Amino acid sequence: MRIGAIVPQGWTGEYDGWETLDAWRRTTEVARQAERLGFESIWLFDHFHTVPRPTDEITFESFSSLAALAALTERVRLGHIVICAAFRNPALTAKMIATMDAISGGRMELGIGAGWKRDEWLAYGYGFPETKERLARLADDLGVITAMLAGDRHQHATFDGHHSRVTDARNVPKPVQRPRVPIMVGGNGPNVTWRLAATYADELNLDGMSAVEVAEALPVIRSRCEEIGRDPATLPVSVHLWWGDINEAGAARIDYLAALRELGVSRVMGLVQAAAQTDEALESLVEDARAAGVEVA
Numbered sequence: 448m449r450i451g452a453i454v455p456q457g458w459t460g461e462y463d464g465w466e467t468l469d470a471w472r473r474t475t476e477v478a479r480q481a482e483r484l485g486f487e488s489i490w491l492f493d494h495f496h497t498v499p500r501p502t503d504e505i506t507f508e509s510f511s512s513l514a515a516l517a518a519l520t521e522r523v524r525l526g527h528i529v530i531c532a533a534f535r536n537p538a539l540t541a542k543m544i545a546t547m548d549a550i551s552g553g554r555m556e557l558g559i560g561a562g563w564k565r566d567e568w569l570a571y572g573y574g575f576p577e578t579k580e581r582l583a584r585l586a587d588d589l590g591v592i593t594a595m596l597a598g599d600r601h602q603h604a605t606f607d608g609h610h611s612r613v614t615d616a617r618n619v620p621k622p623v624q625r626p627r628v629p630i631m632v633g634g635n636g637p638n639v640t641w642r643l644a645a646t647y648a649d650e651l652n653l654d655g656m657s658a659v660e661v662a663e664a665l666p667v668i669r670s671r672c673e674e675i676g677r678d679p680a681t682l683p684v685s686v687h688l689w690w691g692d693i694n695e696a697g698a699a700r701i702d703y704l705a706a707l708r709e710l711g712v713s714r715v716m717g718l719v720q721a722a723a724q725t726d727e728a729l730e731s732l733v734e735d736a737r738a739a740g741v742e743v744a
Contacts, residue, residue, distance in 0.1 A: 451488035451716035457505035485744035488524040517551035529633035531562030537588035541595030553623035587611040596627040658706035688717030704739035
């Protein structure tokens, strides 16, 4: 099992009261530190307002921030945990990801989900459809993105969905990574999200589950693959560790990581909020990860 670091960007209040340039400087410092310490990947949330309630504090936008971090790092993989599909036209999302794959030298991941934070949707003019419609939009967007990232420069994308469509769309450059940038579908819904992951994704990311919950989920995830004739071994499962579960160093964190590793989880990623304040936060996480048998470069 590998481990990634979610880099501070302000969403959980870690930059409350900070000046913008000081906060961005710290974001870049933590990204570089994560690379030095041996984390496999770095990640950002895709949110516009702070959580749990919107405040007048910093939340850096994820695509532009990751593009900058891609240019400032050399080894770590980079991705979103996870983008809200409806915030951007899916063809544009694919175009941006392919460009970012070039910027990073082939290190991008595309994490994507249906979205949930109602206040952001309404404030930014997206409305807030029912869950069923948001998931249907995610399905169509995955169809568009898959078509846009596939093939070589001469392969154009056509996909006709109810919510999203492209016709003879060119996406050049194609991703550096072949056959495409890996797609990671995020979410805990066994009926729709996990079926979408089985159909479209290279990885399924579970959100904030305990080791017991992951153990209960894995047989269902395998069955979703088997329903469509996919080998379950080809769909790795990762876990986003909520900051409440990953912030406290010591035995509980080590046991949690070790339990996920023993279940066969492919990788974990989480935000240690104290990383905005001190280098010791990520150093401590690396120590606990090693103690749990996690792979650290």
